[in-house]
Amino acid sequence: MKCRTCGQKAVVNMRQHKLALCKDHYLEWIPEQTERFIEKYNMFTREEQILVAVSGGKDSLSLWDILQRLGYQADGLYICLGIDEGLKYSSESQRLVWKFAAEHGLKLHIVDIQKEYGATIPQIALKSHRGRVKPCSVCGLVKRHAMNRIARDLGYDVLATGHNLDDEAAVLFGNTLTWSGEYLLRQGPLLSGAPGLARKVKPLCRIYEREMLAYALLRGIEYIYDECPFSIGSTSIYYKQILNKLESDRPGAKQSFYLSFLDARKSGLFAEREEIQAELHPCPNCGQSTSAPGLCSFCRMMSR
Ligand code: Q46
Ligand code: ZN
Ligand code: ZN
Numbered sequence: 001m002k003c004r005t006c007g008q009k010a011v012v013n014m015r016q017h018k019l020a021l022c023k024d025h026y027l028e029w030i031p032e033q034t035e036r037f038i039e040k041y042n043m044f045t046r047e048e049q050i051l052v053a054v055s056g057g058k059d060s061l062s063l064w065d066i067l068q069r070l071g072y073q074a075d076g077l078y079i080c081l082g083i084d085e086g087l088k089y090s091s092e093s094q095r096l097v098w099k100f101a102a103e104h105g106l107k108l109h110i111v112d113i114q115k116e117y118g119a120t121i122p123q124i125a126l127k128s129h130r131g132r133v134k135p136c137s138v139c140g141l142v143k144r145h146a147m148n149r150i151a152r153d154l155g156y157d158v159l160a161t162g163h164n165l166d167d168e169a170a171v172l173f174g175n176t177l178t179w180s181g182e183y184l185l186r187q188g189p190l191l192s193g194a195p196g197l198a199r200k201v202k203p204l205c206r207i208y209e210r211e212m213l214a215y216a217l218l219r220g221i222e223y224i225y226d227e228c229p230f231s232i233g234s235t236s237i238y239y240k241q242i243l244n245k246l247e248s249d250r251p252g253a254k255q256s257f258y259l260s261f262l263d264a265r266k267s268g269l270f271a272e273r274e275e276i277q278a279e280l281h282p283c284p285n286c287g288q289s290t291s292a293p294g295l296c297s298f299c300r301m302m303s304r
Pocket of ligand 1 (some may be wrong): 121140220
């Protein structure tokens, strides 16, 4: 297999794009694609301040790498969840994020959940739900709240996360199985801001997971290989496996599933729902916009 651009030996072959590239041209191609999507969905400009949520995984660190190479003003935010039994998942990922920031001369903010709220994610989950649920629902809520708070308090224009196409397709698949209209309405490459809530963007949402893996490896980015221990057996991993099976039989199926959803919505699939969408109001405790009556779900959970 030869590189389409220079004819040298290709190292990555993307069947869904009918495209093979050598290392150098692949490392150029991924940032070019990302830039295209940033522009296509009007995510942000070079004048705006971007906060990138970095977990220490391949996607978020690669996103940070790409944005700074493209000349965007992107600082990092690492949220220490305190998931440290056994694998030392949080300490190790924090070390790698910190190392990446130091080596590239980038600015990194660190939020330590235990220091801020007096308990780690597993401890909050245990207290608020008496251990009946996996920490993931608590974790998602706390992360979203902390990201919004930092973005607002430090004056960032936009919050960027490293979700790739496989992540987006898996979430879409889950929401489609239950036809969760509210979620389907909000899922996409860009979610506009609201009072107390930052604009959210996913610049990698059209790039396959294996393409991001190849980028991180070829670029020599040191990232955490282990997944969070709580992700084992999760439904999202199960959905990804199903979609991977589909993709291997029909290259491009994952991409077309996601992109045709975006197109369908754009042409009015959920227009009626959009009209009856619940009004947002600021949470009386933290000021972030919420559709829940009274306190936002984060403040309600923390008060428990
Ligand atoms: S970090 Fe948090 Fe994930 Fe771990 S506890 Fe669950 S949600 S699996 S992306
Ligand atoms: Zn080449
Ligand atoms: Zn609140």
